[in-house]
Amino acid sequence: MNTKKIFAGVLAAALLAGCGSSQPSGSSDSASGSEDTGKTIDTLRFQFVPSRDPGEIIAGTSELGQLVIDAMASRGYTIGNVDITVSDSYEAAGESLSAGSIDVAWLPGGTYALYSGETEVILTATRNGLSNDSENPADWNGQANATKKNGPQVTYYRALIYATPSAYGKELAAKVNGGEELTWEDLDKASWAVMNVSSSAGYIYPTMWLMDKYGKKITDLSSVTTLDGYMAAFQQAAAEQVDVIVCYADGRNDYEGSWNLPADQQDETGHQGLGRVDGGSIWDELNVIGVTEGIYNDTVAVTKANENIYNDEFKKALQDSLIEIAGTDKGKEIFAIYSHTGYAPATDADYDGARAALDVVK
Numbered sequence: 001m002n003t004k005k006i007f008a009g010v011l012a013a014a015l016l017a018g019c020g021s022s023q024p025s026g027s028s029d030s031a032s033g034s035e036d037t038g039k040t041i042d043t044l045r046f047q048f049v050p051s052r053d054p055g056e057i058i059a060g061t062s063e064l065g066q067l068v069i070d071a072m073a074s075r076g077y078t079i080g081n082v083d084i085t086v087s088d089s090y091e092a093a094g095e096s097l098s099a100g101s102i103d104v105a106w107l108p109g110g111t112y113a114l115y116s117g118e119t120e121v122i123l124t125a126t127r128n129g130l131s132n133d134s135e136n137p138a139d140w141n142g143q144a145n146a147t148k149k150n151g152p153q154v155t156y157y158r159a160l161i162y163a164t165p166s167a168y169g170k171e172l173a174a175k176v177n178g179g180e181e182l183t184w185e186d187l188d189k190a191s192w193a194v195m196n197v198s199s200s201a202g203y204i205y206p207t208m209w210l211m212d213k214y215g216k217k218i219t220d221l222s223s224v225t226t227l228d229g230y231m232a233a234f235q236q237a238a239a240e241q242v243d244v245i246v247c248y249a250d251g252r253n254d255y256e257g258s259w260n261l262p263a264d265q266q267d268e269t270g271h272q273g274l275g276r277v278d279g280g281s282i283w284d285e286l287n288v289i290g291v292t293e294g295i296y297n298d299t300v301a302v303t304k305a306n307e308n309i310y311n312d313e314f315k316k317a318l319q320d321s322l323i324e325i326a327g328t329d330k331g332k333e334i335f336a337i338y339s340h341t342g343y344a345p346a347t348d349a350d351y352d353g354a355r356a357a358l359d360v361v362k
Contacts, residue, residue: 040078041308044068045102047085049093049111050229051199052254052337054086056270060337063330071321077314089228090198094119100305104318106338110200112299113354122315123300123322124346127339129154130250137161138177140288143281149250153341155297158249159201161209161290163190164237165279169244173287182289184214190243191223193233197361201248202230204357205292211360213290231271234259237286238274244289250339252282259285296354298338299346319345 046064048057065082072079085102087093090111097105098118105119112121129151132140139145140160163169163176168190175182187210195202207218218224225242227233233245234255258266259282261273279285300322304310325331326342335341 039076041080043081043083044079044104045083045085047087047093047096047102047105048338049090049105049107050086050088051090051108051248053229053231053271057086057337058084059270061334064325064334067325067328067330067334068321071324072317075317075321077317089196091196094198097301097303098305100303102303103306103309104300104302107299107301108198108200109296109299109351109354110204110358111198112301113351113358114198116301116348116351116355118304119301120304120310120315121299121301121346121348121351122319123343124155124350125297125299125335125338125340126153126155126342126344127157127297128152128341133158135291137288137291138179140291141173141177141283143283146256146281146283147250147253149253149339155344156294157201157297158294159205159209159246159292160249160251160288161206161292162237162245162247162251163287163289164240164243164245165276165285166240166243169240169287172243172289176289177287184216187214187244188220188222190221191225191241192218192221192244192246193225193227193236193242194218194246195227195230195233198358200295200354200357201292202233202246204354204361205295206246206290207361208357209290209292217361230254234274238276238279249291252286256282296351298340299351300343319343 048061061084065084068082069079087096090108093105093107094111094115096102098115112119128149131148131150132145134140163172172182172186172190194206197203203218210216210218230247230251233247236242237245238259255271255274257268258271258274260276260279261267262277263273263275265273276285302309302315308314323343326335332341
């Protein structure tokens with residue numbers, strides 16, 4: 001546990017330690033059961049990570065609690081309340097789950113790998129693959145290549161390295177779209193915005209891409225800003241405050257509607273306008289300059305610190321409940337917040353690759 005804290009602290013000075021936006025730790029708010037069965041839980045505590053706007057996540061998952069209460073009841077569990085929060089950072093969710101101050105968390109694979117000693121994965125997300133899976137960055141660029149979320153069900157996704165519409169970002173994009181290979185010097189001259197160190201798409205796999213192509217890491221770049229969420233990355237890209245951002249491959253799909261809206265308006269999904277009212281489409285202005293290898297999908301993980309949560313009977317009941325919920329129309333609507341279309345049982349060994357990626361980053 002201390003090793004994890006040291007690792008996260010050394011690589012991300014801005015890391016928000018502790019439990020983030022979690023709940024109090026008093027006994028009235030902890031998962032508790034009868035001594036005989038362990039099947040009565042006063043409050044079951046869920047937490048999501050801020051890969052989307054926290055307010056959007058809370059609004060989108062507002063009906064999840066009652067669905068879980070009903071589904072678990074059919075499996076013999078009495079749950080009084082489901083408390084849903086969004087952590088301040090990915091690492092904060094991992095820390096809270098490890099400490100047992102939350103019971104269940106939706107963690108990216110890299111975050112789970114970092115905290116898997118004190119937590120256990122029970123599900124992996126499935127999602128619609130994209131219409132494009134090319135490893136050639138130029139194939140992703142321009143309105144004609146706008147990706148659609150209509151591919152087959154997949155258990156992996158990619159991260160993309162994007163050049164923003166800043167003056168230097170346009171130079172990088174022009175080279176890639178012209179078939180020219182970028183040099184390390186090209187990338188090192190750019191100002192970058194990345195996520196915290198355990199973010200798979202926002203840090204780990206872009207680092208692996210840099211290492212594979214240039215033998216360098218994000219920490220070797222001359223100008224790097226660490227952000228707490230992808231919304232902030234797209235805001236900085238739209239404002240031309242940075243030259244390069246990193247994000248999951250369908251990030252432009254999520255912010256397409258807000259890209260050209262004034263900042264005082266919202267798109268139909270609730271995203272605040274990004275202000276490029278006189279600009280081109282996001283597909284023309286935010287150009288891909290790098291494509292990572294596949295990243296195993298997000299997890300649903302449970303704490304090992306609470307015996308009423310960390311036992312085979314509860315884990316199986318929750319697995320079955322969430323798979324069932326995700327198969328309903330309402331469940332699909334809820335989990336669309338993360339582009340999850342369903343869940344499949346998972347084991348810790350599924351994330352050996354993510355742990356190997358963390359070792360590379362270290």
